[in-house]
Amino acid sequence: MTRVAAFTDTYLPTVNGVTYTxxxxxxxxxxxxxxxxxxxxxxxxxxxxxxxxxxxxxxxxFYDGVRVxxxxxxxxxxxxxxxxxxxxxxxxxxxxxxxxxRNLPLVASYHTPTAEYAEYITSRDSVLAGISTASKAYERxxxxxxxxxxxxxxxxxxxxxxxxxxxxxxxxxxxxxxxxHFQPADGDAFRREHDLHGTLVGYxxxxxxxxxxQDLIAATDGMDDVTVVFGGDGxxxxxxEARARNADVDVRFLGFLDRDDxxxxxxxxxxxxxxxxxxxxxxxxxxxxxxxxxxxGVDAGALADTIVDGETGYHYDxxxxxxxxxAIDRTLADRDRLxxxxxxxxxxxxxxxxxxELDRHYDAVT
Numbered sequence: 318m319t320r321v322a323a324f325t326d327t328y329l330p331t332v333n334g335v336t337y338t339x340x341x342x343x344x345x346x347x348x349x350x351x352x353x354x355x356x357x358x359x360x361x362x363x364x365x366x367x368x369x370x371x372x373x374x375x376x377x378x379f380y381d382g383v384r385v386x387x388x389x390x391x392x393x394x395x396x397x398x399x400x401x402x403x404x405x406x407x408x409x410x411x412x413x414x415x416x417x418x419r420n421l422p423l424v425a426s427y428h429t430p431t432a433e434y435a436e437y438i439t440s441r442d443s444v445l446a447g448i449s450t451a452s453k454a455y456e457r458x459x460x461x462x463x464x465x466x467x468x469x470x471x472x473x474x475x476x477x478x479x480x481x482x483x484x485x486x487x488x489x490x491x492x493x494x495x496x497x498h499f500q501p502a503d504g505d506a507f508r509r510e511h512d513l514h515g516t517l518v519g520y521x522x523x524x525x526x527x528x529x530x531q532d533l534i535a536a537t538d539g540m541d542d543v544t545v546v547f548g549g550d551g552x553x554x555x556x557x558e559a560r561a562r563n564a565d566v567d568v569r570f571l572g573f574l575d576r577d578d579x580x581x582x583x584x585x586x587x588x589x590x591x592x593x594x595x596x597x598x599x600x601x602x603x604x605x606x607x608x609x610x611x612x613x614g615v616d617a618g619a620l621a622d623t624i625v626d627g628e629t630g631y632h633y634d635x636x637x638x639x640x641x642x643x644a645i646d647r648t649l650a651d652r653d654r655l656x657x658x659x660x661x662x663x664x665x666x667x668x669x670x671x672x673x674e675l676d677r678h679y680d681a682v683t
Contacts, residue, residue: 318350318351319351319676321354322401322415324412326406327357328363330362334492335429337600338492339355341492342671342672343355345669345672353368354369354395356390356391356408357386358371358372372390372391372408385407387407388410390415394415398679399422399682400423400424401424401426402425405456405459413463422683423464424463425463425465430476457483465486465681467487467489467490468488469490469491491598492598493666493671501580501584502583502608504581504585511546511571516544517544518545518546518649519548520548520549520601525553528553530547531553531556532638533641534557534560536645540642544569545566545569548574549572550572557570580608586605588645588649588652589601589614589630590641591615595618596623597619598623602624603623606659607666609659611631611659613630615635615641630644
């Protein structure tokens, strides 16, 4: 029974792919493999449960809803066998110090390319280039000082090895999704509840500028009988709403959707559209697939692998809006066959399979 201390800069009450993955891994690990405690930036908006250890934190000035935790180690953290860092910053430094002091193996997950978020700090090209260079140098420094790096997809592994030049072994462990939760649901009921009609093309998740969600509005502009549905929220939402008012397509913004509503949302869609070129895996695409909904997405980042072209959806080249429109059209036209393929692959993307892989890699470093 392996005991793990997981350090993260992103956790509840913030809801995103990193938070979901850590929470899901923790729950499955505790059920089947041992004990996993989580050390995270504390917030007055979230009360820690058993096995959760908050540290002092302050709001991150450049991104609403994100907090920066002090790189400290709470006295309540129990004795463990493995330290797992889900960040290279803040609490990732605390994880490294904790592992070094106790001579414990340190495993690190790579969730987010730091350089992709520089635009939240500045829009000047010269400064952006400098931040990108510094980010890669720092990431190389950090990941070269751990025992094992885990990447959620093969393209992300290549990014670490080829672009960041990490010398530590990098292994692929997909984040996985809860296929017991994400399965075909009553899409018609979701449509009625939200007064949605016709052909639905949608996205849910964080509305970040780096995800290029404006391309979805541009690609569907002028499409007959198509409604574009956005679930979620984020800093780019205001600009998206402004673009939608000037587009010749019906666009609906549903806001944050409860996790229990997501299977209905995915099932209601005729196609999920995903233009983000910066994903390290793209969990929402896998959630859509698990509900039987194919994906039209960019052939970049992890989506190059997450979407199996011609099997679970269709790709288009980055920046090619006409290509995005064509990918959406092809996905809609071929929906029944693609949906059947998506359902056939459900077990391949399960959280159980991911945590089994995680267990194997923990064993390798202990």
